Each structure stands twice: as structure tokens, then as C-alpha cells.
Amino acid sequence: LTANQPSAQPAAGGTAQLDQLQAQIEAAAAAVRQTRPLAGSITNNVTIDFVANAQLAAGGTAAMVYLPDEGETLADISAAIYINMGTQIEALAASIPATAARCCATGTPWVLDPVGIGIGAQRTQILQELKPFKPAIVRGNASEIIALAQLWGLEIPTDQPQTDGPLGVDTTDEVLTALPHARALAAHTGGAVAISGPRDLVVDAAHAIESAGGSAYMPQVTGFGCSLGGVCAVYAACTTPLVAALAATNHFNAAGTAAAAAPQTAGPGSFKVAFLDALANTTPAQIAANPMSAI
Amino acid sequence: LTANQPSAQPAAGGTAQLDQLQAQIEAAAAAVRQTRPLAGSITNNVTIDFVANAQLAAGGTAAMVYLPDEGETLADISAAIYINMGTQIEALAASIPATAARCCATGTPWVLDPVGIGIGAQRTQILQELKPFKPAIVRGNASEIIALAQLWGLEIPTDQPQTDGPLGVDTTDEVLTALPHARALAAHTGGAVAISGPRDLVVDAAHAIESAGGSAYMPQVTGFGCSLGGVCAVYAACTTPLVAALAATNHFNAAGTAAAAAPQTAGPGSFKVAFLDALANTTPAQIAANPMSAI
Amino acid sequence: LTANQPSAQPAAGGTAQLDQLQAQIEAAAAAVRQTRPLAGSITNNVTIDFVANAQLAAGGTAAMVYLPDEGETLADISAAIYINMGTQIEALAASIPATAARCCATGTPWVLDPVGIGIGAQRTQILQELKPFKPAIVRGNASEIIALAQLWGLEIPTDQPQTDGPLGVDTTDEVLTALPHARALAAHTGGAVAISGPRDLVVDAAHAIESAGGSAYMPQVTGFGCSLGGVCAVYAACTTPLVAALAATNHFNAAGTAAAAAPQTAGPGSFKVAFLDALANTTPAQIAANPMSAI
Numbered sequence: 001l002t003a004n005q006p007s008a009q010p011a012a013g014g015t016a017q018l019d020q021l022q023a024q025i026e027a028a029a030a031a032v033r034q035t036r037p038l039a040g041s042i043t044n045n046v047t048i049d050f051v052a053n054a055q056l057a058a059g060g061t062a063a064m065v066y067l068p069d070e071g072e073t074l075a076d077i078s079a080a081i082y083i084n085m086g087t088q089i090e091a092l093a094a095s096i097p098a099t100a101a102r103c104c105a106t107g108t109p110w111v112l113d114p115v116g117i118g119i120g121a122q123r124t125q126i127l128q129e130l131k132p133f134k135p136a137i138v139r140g141n142a143s144e145i146i147a148l149a150q151l152w153g154l155e156i157p158t159d160q161p162q163t164d165g166p167l168g169v170d171t172t173d174e175v176l177t178a179l180p181h182a183r184a185l186a187a188h189t190g191g192a193v194a195i196s197g198p199r200d201l202v203v204d205a206a207h208a209i210e211s212a213g214g215s216a217y218m219p220q221v222t223g224f225g226c227s228l229g230g231v232c233a234v235y236a237a238c239t240t241p242l243v244a245a246l247a248a249t250n251h252f253n254a255a256g257t258a259a260a261a262a263p264q265t266a267g268p269g270s271f272k273v274a275f276l277d278a279l280a281n282t283t284p285a286q287i288a289a290n291p292m293s294a295i
Numbered sequence: 296l297t298a299n300q301p302s303a304q305p306a307a308g309g310t311a312q313l314d315q316l317q318a319q320i321e322a323a324a325a326a327v328r329q330t331r332p333l334a335g336s337i338t339n340n341v342t343i344d345f346v347a348n349a350q351l352a353a354g355g356t357a358a359m360v361y362l363p364d365e366g367e368t369l370a371d372i373s374a375a376i377y378i379n380m381g382t383q384i385e386a387l388a389a390s391i392p393a394t395a396a397r398c399c400a401t402g403t404p405w406v407l408d409p410v411g412i413g414i415g416a417q418r419t420q421i422l423q424e425l426k427p428f429k430p431a432i433v434r435g436n437a438s439e440i441i442a443l444a445q446l447w448g449l450e451i452p453t454d455q456p457q458t459d460g461p462l463g464v465d466t467t468d469e470v471l472t473a474l475p476h477a478r479a480l481a482a483h484t485g486g487a488v489a490i491s492g493p494r495d496l497v498v499d500a501a502h503a504i505e506s507a508g509g510s511a512y513m514p515q516v517t518g519f520g521c522s523l524g525g526v527c528a529v530y531a532a533c534t535t536p537l538v539a540a541l542a543a544t545n546h547f548n549a550a551g552t553a554a555a556a557a558p559q560t561a562g563p564g565s566f567k568v569a570f571l572d573a574l575a576n577t578t579p580a581q582i583a584a585n586p587m588s589a590i
Numbered sequence: 591l592t593a594n595q596p597s598a599q600p601a602a603g604g605t606a607q608l609d610q611l612q613a614q615i616e617a618a619a620a621a622v623r624q625t626r627p628l629a630g631s632i633t634n635n636v637t638i639d640f641v642a643n644a645q646l647a648a649g650g651t652a653a654m655v656y657l658p659d660e661g662e663t664l665a666d667i668s669a670a671i672y673i674n675m676g677t678q679i680e681a682l683a684a685s686i687p688a689t690a691a692r693c694c695a696t697g698t699p700w701v702l703d704p705v706g707i708g709i710g711a712q713r714t715q716i717l718q719e720l721k722p723f724k725p726a727i728v729r730g731n732a733s734e735i736i737a738l739a740q741l742w743g744l745e746i747p748t749d750q751p752q753t754d755g756p757l758g759v760d761t762t763d764e765v766l767t768a769l770p771h772a773r774a775l776a777a778h779t780g781g782a783v784a785i786s787g788p789r790d791l792v793v794d795a796a797h798a799i800e801s802a803g804g805s806a807y808m809p810q811v812t813g814f815g816c817s818l819g820g821v822c823a824v825y826a827a828c829t830t831p832l833v834a835a836l837a838a839t840n841h842f843n844a845a846g847t848a849a850a851a852a853p854q855t856a857g858p859g860s861f862k863v864a865f866l867d868a869l870a871n872t873t874p875a876q877i878a879a880n881p882m883s884a885i
Contacts, residue, residue: 045340045635046642046654052341052517057563062517063411064341066384070415089656090681091385116653120660220870222642222652264559264854267867268647277562280515340635347636347812352858357812358706359636362678365710386680559854572857575810 021209022288025247028239029284032059037237040074041230042066042096044086044115047223050272051082054227057279058251060234066091071099079237080136081110082230088122096126100133109136109191109236109244113229117147127151136191136241139229142178145195149181154188156180175199179208191241194232196225200249201295204242211246212291213253215260217271228252231279250290255279257290316504317583320542323534324579327354332532335369336525337361337391339381339410342518345567346377349522352574353546355529361386366394374532375431376405377525383417391421395428404431404486404531404539408524412442422446431486431536434524437473440490444476449483451475470494474503486536489527491520495544496590499537506541507586508548510555512566523547526574545585550574552585611799612878615837618829619874622649627827630664631820632656632686634676634705637813640862641672644817647869648841650824656681661689669827670726671700672820678712686716690723699726699781699826699834703819707737717741726781726831729819732768735785739771744778746770765789769798781831784822786815790839791885794832801836802881803843805850807861818842821869840880845869847880 038061043051052062065074066089075081081103083096103110112135116123131152138148149156157180175197182193182203192204200211218224228248235244235251255278259265262274333356338346347357360369361384370376376398378391398405407430411418426447433443444451452475470492477488477498487499495506513519523543530539530546550573554560557569628651633641642652655664656679665671671693673686693700702725706713721742728738739746747770765787772783772793782794790801808814818838825834825841845868849855852864 044654046638046652048341049344049517049639053563053567056515056517062341064339064382065411065414066382067415067417070383070411070418073414087654087656088660089384089679116655116660119655119663120657122657123660220646222639222646264565266864267870268643269863269866269870270854272643273564273568273863274561276564280562280564343636344639344812348858348862351810351812357636359634359677360706360709362680362710362712365678365706365713368709384679559860568859568863569856571859575857575859 017207017294018292021243021246021292024239024243025250026284026288028235028243028247029251029287031238032234033284035238036061037079037234038063038077039080039082039230039233039237040065040078041082041084041233042071042092042099043082043084043226043230046087047226050223050227051230053276054279055230055234057276058231058234060231060237062230066095068095068098071095072102075099075102075106075108078108080233081108082113082233083110084113084115084226084229085117085123085127086115086226088120093122093126097129100130100135104133109241111135111137111139111229111233111236113139113226114144114148115140115225117144117151124151134189134191136189136236137194137232137245138185138189139194139196139225139232139245141196141225142174145178145185145193146181149184152188154184156184175201179203192245194228194245194249196228200253202242202245202249207242208295209246210293210295211249211253212293214256215271217260217268218256220268221272224252246292247287250292251279251282251287254282254286254290258282312502312589313587316538316541316587319534319538320545321579321583323530323538323542324546324582326533327529328579330533331356332374332529333358333372334375334377334525334528334532335360335373336377336379336528337366337387337394338377338379338521338525341382342521345518345522346525348571349574350525350529352571353526353529355526355532357525361390363390363393366390367397370394370397370401370403373403375528376403377408377528378405379408379410379521379524380412380418380422381410381521383415388417388421392424395425395430399428404536406430406432406434406524406528406531408434408521409439409443410435410520412439412446419446429484429486431484431531432489432527432540433480433484434489434491434520434527434540436491436520437469440473440480440488441476444479447483449479451479470496474498487540489523489540489544491523495548497537497540497544502537503590504541505588505590506544506548507588509551510566512555512563513551515563516567519547541587542582545587546574546577546582549577549581549585553577607797607884608882611833611836611882614829614833615840616874616878618825618833618837619841619877621828622824623874625828626651627669627824628653628667629670629672629820629823629827630655630668631672631674631823632661632682632689633672633674633816633820636677637816640813640817641820643866644869645820645824647866648821648824650821650827652820656685658685658688661685662692665689665692665696665698668698670823671698672703672823673700674703674705674816674819675707675713675717676705676816678710683712683716687719690720690725694723699831701725701727701729701819701823701826703729703816704734704738705730705815707734707741714741724779724781726779726826727784727822727835728775728779729784729786729815729822729835731786731815732764735768735775735783736771739774742778744774746774765791769793782835784818784835784839786818790843792832792835792839797832798885799836800883800885801839801843802883804846805861807850807858808846810858811862814842836882837877840882841869841872841877844872844876844880848872
């Protein structure tokens with residue numbers, strides 16, 4: 001096994017499954033571009049501008065708030081909500097649970113990004129309160145997905161299905177380590193979980209799909225995880241959690257591949273600029289065609 | 296009538312009026328570049344970096360605060376102040392009224408951007424408190440201008456003058472819908488109102504001027520409204536409210552036109568970069584020459 | 591004397607001293623790239639994204655918080671901490687002193703950026719509380735360095751050594767005006783002080799070194815001072831305060847020179863993009879080779 005080995009092969013029956021998902025992803029991307037859904041956010045201040053611009057470039061509409069009654073109002077007027085746990089301020093102790101509760105009560109899909117889980121009493125307290133409000137999508141890196149499943153006291157399945165092909169080495173393993181925790185989260189929420197890393201996995205009760213592509217520049221720029229979460233919310237306004245998480249991940253990976261290859265890209269600064277261009281310029285067909293494989 | 300129809304023609308006598316405004320705009324732009332006025336801000340966190348960079352690129356100096364005594368001090372040391380209602384945090388309930396009151400007491404011009412009007416009790420409360428402090432310029436989109444005039448209980452003139460030419464269709468109508476509310480706001484404040492949209496209108500007690508240009512990329516990037524508001528404050532440090540609002544709007548439209556035509560522009564990411572370059576590179580003469588028409 | 595005159599010549603014996611510093615800078619830059627140290631920040635919202643992206647591009651890792659217990663935890667898991675006094679919110683009245691105290695107790699180097707010193711009661715109160723916690727590096731412009739030395743009641747040496755060469759004119763004088771205050775701060779902290787300006791000085795008890803280069807675009811973009819402070823913290827994780835402050839300043843000046851000369855740079859927007867590329871692409875040898883002179 002080497003790091004250069006080709007990606008995992010689809011499971012038996014996976015091809016038909018992937019064909020169907022591709023069609024759903026293309027339809028979702030077309031619907032986003034046509035309806036420009038509002039995906040309101042409570043998100044951290046480091047990357048708040050990047051989240052908004054990524055949501056706009058992907059075809060959605062953005063709005064950000066901090067105060068509790070504004071979060072509830074935003075949930076009422078949004079087609080989906082993105083909640084990111086970074087850069088906590090005191091007001092968010094009330095706002096985040098209130099906004100998630102409103103989404104849960106009204107059936108508005110919401111995306112949870114548990115960034116920074118484990119740091120600070122307020123973040124832990126909020127994350128515990130969020131458990132019953134069942135986000136449509138949880139997005140995080142492997143460590144965050146594992147920590148959230150543990151914080152919520154979920155039972156981790158040990159009898160998970162065997163993968164069908166070689167799984168690669170090194171950093172890939174880290175993503176796969178979180179697969180049972182992602183399955184446990186998906187079983188609890190009834191939605192999807194997106195694990196971001198060198199290889200990106202999207203999981204729900206019935207699927208575990210890898211989305212290839214992207215660029216080594218992505219971890220050199222702050223906010224690719226946050227903005228992916230924000231774009232997951234844009235897609236969640238138009239399709240199921242699984243298809244939304246896959247469409248957003250494919251969209252990012254296709255745009256990342258294109259931006260890394262753009263002639264003007266010469267480092268992390270120009271890569272980010274080219275990435276926002278590519279997010280806007282990647283077509284629904286290209287988003288659907290980004291390489292995926294079932295594992 | 297089609298969307299491609301030429302812009303409204305100037306009213307009788309409008310040519311001399313526009314010539315005078317052009318001269319005033321060019322003088323204001325030259326004064327900004329020469330004096331680099333400090334235009335302090337209380338503004339939202341989504342676009343705070345873009346506001347500061349736009350103010351710097353336009354020729355001003357930027358500083359941002361949140362706390363009440365800092366807002367009052369900033370008003371004392373600034374040549375003008377920009378107040379944007381986005382991303383409310385609790386401290387702003389005191390800071391924004393205190394800062395506006397200080398500006399009103401000392402004669403420092405300030406710009407109000409009522410973004411998000413209608414969302415949340417705190418924003419509504421603050422906006423009500425701001426009425427007596429009479430901003431030199433109110434900047435917003437048509438919906439925000441209409442909502443602010445209504446929140447302040449202003450009488451909307453129904454006998455407004457007829458326009459002199461074809462007014463176009465579709466989205467233009469939305470901007471024109473806010474014209475009587477803009478006139479009512481200007482009558483209350485004694486200053487100017489800038490309505491941003493597919494066509495940009497600047498209004499005061501005696502004028503309603505359209506500024507053409509700009510780019511379809513602008514609404515695809517977050518913060519063009521906020522940064523225009525911040526640059527209105529830079530200009531308000533050097534000239535009258537009407538000329539300041541027109542100069543800032545012309546500056547944005549000329550830079551937007553140039554950025555859209557720049558060879559490196561290939562999407563919203565590269566457009567924003569080229570726009571900041573163009574803000575800095577557009578000359579006072581080019582700012583003054585951006586097409587305007589009286590309506 | 592003219593502004594175009596060559597930079598100050600090294601003091602007698604300065605060449606050997608500079609050779610040694612160059613070697614230490616190159617080693618520090620290599621160590622940063624190899625270890626990717628986490629330099630957590632409490633920093634202002636205007637430039638928070640730029641600070642994080644500059645830290646990443648320079649080779650470090652970034653994380654930002656506001657709440658007191660999060661600051662203490664961040665100090666525990668970071669190799670160095672960056673504290674910037676801009677855009678105060680109420681929570682920082684407790685968080686900043688608690689975080690600095692933790693760094694002081696555990697020997698974690700931290701960098702203080704006293705931006706906005708003199709504005710607002712809270713900022714003054716915090717800065718007074720920080721005095722006993724002795725930052726490894728203080729970074730600011732000349733006015734900020736002077737104000738901090740005065741706020742801390744430090745005795746300003748009047749018998750400072752004569753400089754050995756021509757010191758230039760105009761804006762250079764402003765930086766040199768702060769030299770005795772920088773020496774007083776360094777004597778108090780036992781660390782280094784970086785004075786940013788048209789010419790950048792780095793001072794400790796035994797050295798006063800000028801780092802040349804950079805670009806006139808830098809003051810036209812918000813956050814070059816803040817992001818330099820953040821990168822000082824990245825370097826402080828890997829070397830002494832003096833070498834860290836010099837390495838960060840050299841890194842910025844070398845990258846600024848390269849970015850200003852990049853063919854795609856046409857204004858402040860494209861300069862910032864090219865600068866982030868150059869931060870990532872400048873090699874340890876190039877960072878060490880950026881022109882320095884002892885004064």
C-alpha cells in the first residue's frame with residue numbers, strides 16, 4: 001500500500017447507487033442556482049467573510065447573526081441554518097440552542113460544525129444542549145466527529161461492514177478512524193455526517209461515500225472547513241442531508257482541483273481567490289461528475 | 296421598454312446641475328486623497344475587513360470599535376463616522392446611540408446603514424433611538440430605505456415630481472419604489488440618502504441623481520453595500536452629504552466597471568481583488584466622469 | 591541627507607553579530623516549517639482572518655478565542671500566544687489578563703500588540719494589568735511603543751548609544767523616536783520589541799537591528815501590523831524573542847518586496863494576495879538574507 005494508490009473501489013452494487021446519487025447531486029446544484037436559498041449562519045469571526053462569500057459563490061444567499069431572538073428569526077426566514085461553534089462569545093450560550101431548537105421545531109434543516117470541541121466550558125455546554133435538536137448534517141474533521149459522538153454518549157458500532165478495497169495509508173486512516181463515530185451520529189440524527197480530511201467521507205445510515213479531488217492548498221488557508229459547512233447548509237435547503245453533504249463536498253473538491261490548476265495560482269493567497277471563482281464557475285454537471293466511490 | 300434601454304435622461308436644467316456636481320465630486324475625491332481622513336466605524340463582523348480595506352483604497356483611514364466609550368472617543372478623533380447595524384452584539388445597544396449622539400452634538404457627519412432592519416428587538420430599539428441624531432447619509436437597498444422611513448414614522452410624500460424619461464423595468468422599479476421614502480428621510484435628516492441596487496440613486500431635498508456603472512459581480516460578493524457605506528463616510532469628511540454620497544457611489548461604480556473588465560477577473564473572488572485595486576487606481580477625474588443622470 | 595540615502599551602516603563588530611543572527615533566523619524559519627507550531631490568538635475582528643492566513647502561510651498553525659477559560663486552555667496547548675488589543679469586547683477584560691498570566695506562569699512566550707492604546711477605559715485597564723506578565727515580544731508602531739512605555743511608567747534612558755551612520759529623514763525619525771522607549775520596554779520584559787514603520791527596528795537589551803525591504807502597499811491594506819504580530823508568535827515558538835521578532839520582520843519584508851514586484855500586483859487588493867503567496871514561498875535562506883543593519 002502506498003499513498004499514491006488509487007482510491008477505494010465501489011462496493012458491489014455501488015455503481016448504480018453512485019449513478020443515482022450523481023443525478024440527485026446535479027439536480028440539487030441546479031436547484032440551488034435557480035432558487036438562491038438563504039442559509040443563515042451563526043459562525044465564528046475568523047472565517048465569517050469566507051463562509052458568506054462561499055455561500056454566495058455556490059449559489060446561495062447568506063446572513064449572519066449572534067443574538068438569540070435574531071437566531072430564531074433567521075431560522076424562520078432561512079431555508080437552512082449553519083451553526084459553527086468557533087470563537088464563542090457569551091451571547092451564543094443562549095443563541096445557538098435557541099436557533100437549533102427553532103429549526104428542530106419547524107423542520108428547517110441545520111448543519112452543525114463542532115469546531116473547537118473540548119475547549120471551554122461554554123462550548124461543551126452548548127454542544128450537550130444541541131443533542132436533541134438533531135442536525136441534518138454534522139461536518140467536521142475526524143477528531144471533531146469522534147469527540148462529538150463521545151460527548152453525546154452515542155454507542156459506537158463495532159460490527160461495521162468491511163470496506164471493499166484498499167484504504168490507503170497515513171492520513172487516510174485518520175478519516176476512516178472516525179467512520180464508526182460518523183455512523184453513530186447519523187443513526188442518532190437520522191441525517192448525514194461529512195468527515196473532512198485528505199479524503200472526504202460522507203456517511204448516513206445506508207451509505208459511506210468518498211469524494212475525491214480538492215487540493216493540498218486547502219489546509220494552508222483558514223476556513224475551508226467552515227465554508228464547506230456553510231455550503232452544506234445551502235444545499236440542505238434543496239435536497240436530502242446525504243445528497244446535500246455530498247453535493248457540497250463534491251462542489252468544494254471540484255472547485256479545489258480547478259483552482260489548484262488555474263494558471264494564476266501561485267500560493268495560498270491566489271488559490272483562495274481562484275477557489276471562489278471556481279465555486280461560482282463549476283457547473284452542476286461538473287459537481288456531479290467529481291469522482292466518488294462507495295466504501 | 297426593455298432592460299437594455301438607456302438610462303433616464305436628465306431633467307430640464309439638469310445638465311448644468313450635473314456639471315456642478317461633477318466638479319464638486321472631483322474636488323472631494325482630490326481632498327480625500329490629500330487628507331486621508333479618518334472615518335471610524337461600528338460595523339458588522341462579516342464584512343469588517345472589506346470596509347476597512349475599501350476605506351483605505353479609496354483614500355481614507357479606518358478604525359473600528361464596539362464599546363460605548365470607545366465609540367464616543369472615535370467620534371471625537373474621526374472626521375466622519377460609519378455605523379452599520381449588522382451582526383448586533385449586546386454592547387452595541389449602548390455604543391451605537393452614544394456614538395451617534397456624540398456625532399450629532401459635535402457636528403461630525405455620520406453615515407447610517409440600517410442593514411437587517413426588522414430582525415431582532417435590539418436592532419429595532421437602536422434604530423428608533425437614532426432618529427433624533429440625524430445621519431448625514433443613510434445608505435441601504437430599497438427595502439431597507441422603505442423600512443427605515445416607516446420605522447421612523449415619516450410622512451411619505453405622494454406628490455413627488457414626475458420623472459422626465461423612461462425609467463426602465465424590472466429590478467429598477469424596486470429602487471424607484473423607495474424614492475419617496477428616501478425623500479422623506481432626507482427631509483428629516485437634512486442630509487442625503489443613497490439607495491443601492493441595479494441602478495443607484497442618491498437623493499437629497501433638492502436632487503435625485505442616478506449613478507450608472509458597476510458590475511453584476513457586486514451582489515455575488517458580500518460587503519459591497521457595507522463598504523460603500525464606509526466610503527460614504529470617508530467622503531462625508533470632505534464635502535456635503537449629497538456630494539459625498541454621489542462621489543462614493545460614482546467611485547464604486549467606476550471601480551466596479553473597471554474591475555469587471557480587468558483581464559484577470561474570472562469570477563467573484565478575482566473581481567473583489569480587482570475592485571480593491573481599481574478603488575485605489577481610479578482618479579478623481581474618472582470618479583467625477585462616471586455617468587450620472589438627474590431623474 | 592535624502593530619503594533615498596542608503597540605510598544605516600552596521601556598527602563596528604556588527605557584521606559578525608549580523609552573520610550570527612542570520613544563521614539563527616534561517617534555523618528558526620526551517621524549524622517553523624518543520625514543526626508548524628500552534629500560535630493561538632486573542633485578536634481584533636477587523637484583521638482576524640488575515641492574521642490566521644498569515645500564520646498559516648508563514649508555516650504555523652492558528653486558533654482564535656475570546657472567552658477567559660478558552661484563552662487559558664489555548665495558552666496550555668499553544669507553543670506561543672498572540673494578544674492584540676484591537677476591537678475590545680467586554681469578555682476580553684477578563685480573557686486577556688488571564689491568558690497572559692497563564693503564559694507567564696507556564697513560560698509560554700506571548701506577543702503583545704497594543705493597538706489602539708489610549709482609546710477606552712477597558713483597553714487601558716487591561717494594558718496596565720499586563721505589565722507583570724512580561725511579553726516575549728511587544729510589536730507596534732512608534733506611537734504605540736511610546737505610549738506603552740509611558741503607560742507602564744518605565745524610565746526612559748536618555749543616555750542611549752549614538753547611532754553609527756546616517757539615519758535618514760522624515761518618517762524614519764518617527765521610528766527612531768521610539769527607540770529609547772523600546773529599549774525601556776525590553777529592559778522591563780527581558781524580551782524584544784519590534785517597531786513597525788517605514789523602517790522596521792527590532793530591539794532587545796543588547797541589540798537594535800533595522801530590517802529593510804517591504805512595500806509602500808503595506809500601509810494601504812489593513813492588518814499588516816496585526817499579521818506581523820501573529821507571525822512573531824509563530825516564530826517565538828521556535829527561537830528567542832529577538833530572533834523571532836527579526837525573523838518575522840524579515841519574512842514580512844522579503845515577502846512584501848517580492849509581492850510588490852510580482853507581475854500580477856496592480857494595487858492593494860492584488861498586493862495582499864501576492865503577499866500571502868510570497869509568505870508561503872519565501873525560503874528560510876531568503877528570510878535570513880533580507881537586508882539587516884545594526885544601529
